Amino acid sequence: MPELPEVETIARGVDKRIRGDRIVQVWFSRHPQPFKTPRARQAKGLSGRAILAVHRTGKHIVFELSPLTSAPDAHEREALRPCAQWIVHLGMTGRLLVATPESPVAPHTHARLSLESGLELRFVDPRRFGRLEFRDLHRQAAFGAPGDEPLSIGQREFASLFRGRRLSIKAALLNQTLLAGVGNIYADESLFNAGIRPRRRADRLTLIELERLRLALREILTHAILLGGSSVSDYVGADGERGFFQLEHCVYQRTSEPCRRCQTPIRRVIVAGRGTHYCPKCQR
DNA sequence: CATTTCACCTGGTGGC
DNA sequence: TGCCACCAGGTGAAAT
Numbered sequence: 001m002p003e004l005p006e007v008e009t010i011a012r013g014v015d016k017r018i019r020g021d022r023i024v025q026v027w028f029s030r031h032p033q034p035f036k037t038p039r040a041r042q043a044k045g046l047s048g049r050a051i052l053a054v055h056r057t058g059k060h061i062v063f064e065l066s067p068l069t070s071a072p073d074a075h076e077r078e079a080l081r082p083c084a085q086w087i088v089h090l091g092m093t094g095r096l097l098v099a100t101p102e103s104p105v106a107p108h109t110h111a112r113l114s115l116e117s118g119l120e121l122r123f124v125d126p127r128r129f130g131r132l133e134f135r136d137l138h139r140q141a142a143f144g145a146p147g148d149e150p151l152s153i154g155q156r157e158f159a160s161l162f163r164g165r166r167l168s169i170k171a172a173l174l175n176q177t178l179l180a181g182v183g184n185i186y187a188d189e190s191l192f193n194a195g196i197r198p199r200r201r202a203d204r205l206t207l208i209e210l211e212r213l214r215l216a217l218r219e220i221l222t223h224a225i226l227l228g229g230s231s232v233s234d235y236v237g238a239d240g241e242r243g244f245f246q247l248e249h250c251v252y253q254r255t256s257e258p259c260r261r262c263q264t265p266i267r268r269v270i271v272a273g274r275g276t277h278y279c280p281k282c283q284r
Numbered sequence: 285c286a287t288t289t290c291a292c293c294t295g296g297t298g299g300c
Numbered sequence: 301t302g303c304c305a306c307c308a309g310g311t312g313a314a315a316t
Contacts, residue, residue, distance in 0.1 A: 001309060033292080059310080092309055093294080108294085127293045129310060167287060176311080184309065273289070274309065 002090040003059060004150065004181030005224035009243060010096055011061045015054035017098045018115060022050045023065075025114035034110045034125060036133040045084060045134040046113065052082055058145035058180025061088040061096065084136050087143050091129025097122045147180035150217045158214040162202040169205060169213075170198035171272035182217065185252045186224070188277045190217040192251045197283045198271045223248070251277035 002010070026043040028035065035042060050066035064082035088096060097106075101120050105112070111123035111132060123132065135143060148157060161178045162169070172178055173187040182190075191198050193216035196209055205213070229243030250260050255268040259279040269276050 003310095089310085091293095091311080125293095126295070127309090129293065131311090165286085171287085174310085275307095 001092050001183055001185065002094065002229075003183035003186050004056070004221055005186070005227075005245065006229035006243065007059050007061060007090065007181070008056045008225050009229045010090075011054050011056040014061070014096055014098060014121070018051055018117070018119060018121060019053055020050065021119065022116040023047060023113050024116050027112040027114075029110040031110060031128060033128040034123070034130055034132050036131045037135075042132065042134040045136060046086060049084060050080070051115075052080055056181075057143065058147060058149070058176060059089060059183070060143065060145060061090070062086075062143055063088070082137065082142075084134065085143055087131075087133040087135065088123065089131040089133075091125060091127065091131065093127040094123065094125040094130030097124060145180035146177040147175070148178070150179050150181055150214075151221055153179070153214065155211055155214065159207055159210045162205065162210065165202040167202055168198060168271055169196060169200050169202045170274070170276055172202040173217075174272055174274070179217075181221075184274050184276075185249070186217070186220060188252045189220050189250060192277075192279060192283060193220060195283050198276045198278055199269075251279060253277065 023046050026046050028039045028043060032039075037045075046065070048068050052064040052066055054061065054063050056062070063086035065084040065086060066080045067083040088094070090096070099120050099122055101114065101118070105122070106124045108126040108128075109122055109124045110128070110130075111121075113121040115121065123130070133143075135141075148161070153161075162172055165172055170187055170191065173182050173190070174184070188198070190213060194209065194212040196205065196213060224243070224245040227244040227248070229245055251266050254266045255277060256265050258264070259266055259282060262279065262281050264279055264281040266277055267280050269278075
């Protein structure tokens with residue numbers, strides 16, 4: 001399941017390969033679910049625009065797009081101000097691939113963007129939990145994740161996110177309107193790292209515990225980005241390469257295996273409706 | 285309003 | 301070997 005490090009890895013890979021390229025033709029599947037913006041308006045909006053940059057916000061990949069009539073030269077495109085955005089959320093099983101047009105089209109391909117360079121950007125998503133959205137910045141506000149970025153939030157703001165919240169700390173970490181980008185893997189891993197049980201009420205954590213959690217989150221996410229994310233189930237980057245952070249998981253999907261710190265078997269419970277892994281000895 | 289539950293999906297798994 | 305019930309989980313809507 002792509003979370004912040006996986007989405008960051010993919011956004012960087014896509015940016016590197018197609019920044020400055022131009023969308024010349026768009027094909028979409030007939031399934032309605034992935035299209036947050038109606039298919040026809042989305043296809044019309046994308047066609048003819050240059051891709052100025054690709055970056056991540058929370059778990060979303062944002063394509064900054066040029067105006068429809070723009071400089072023909074790739075150098076001049078860099079200087080253009082974005083006039084539209086294409087926003088991709090990968091859901092559970094979504095993938096963005098940069099391919100050549102003749103390479104076989106995977107099952108469950110929902111979008112194919114033909115580029116001026118001859119390359120093709122594809123969105124593949126078997127479960128169809130992913131979403132594609134188009135924004136015309138003359139008519140709509142630029143995309144902004146509602147929650148704060150866990151990599152840049154400071155000590156005070158982090159602590160204030162959880163004040164007066166009676167839900168579990170795990171549920172709070174998964175809430176994208178508080179923090180943007182944390183999913184099941186990194187919630188479990190950061191709580192282990194900070195020595196906090198997932199079921200603890202968010203508003204009962206001490207300031208010291210909250211700060212341990214913020215630093216654990218920052219460290220784990222940064223390290224995971226460095227390793228190209230966690231390849232569990234079928235996640236791969238834009239070039240089809242796997243990440244390596246799954247090898248460093250301490251609790252996630254390690255049920256009954258010995259804790260890396262104290263050898264106690266890792267426990268699995270359901271918290272906030274999600275499979276949740278923790279060490280009963282290291283986490284209080 | 286805050287919080288919890290559920291539906292949406294398909295591929296992989298495990299039981300028989 | 302083959303079939304099938306079951307489960308994973310990000311998100312948003314519905315329920316509490």
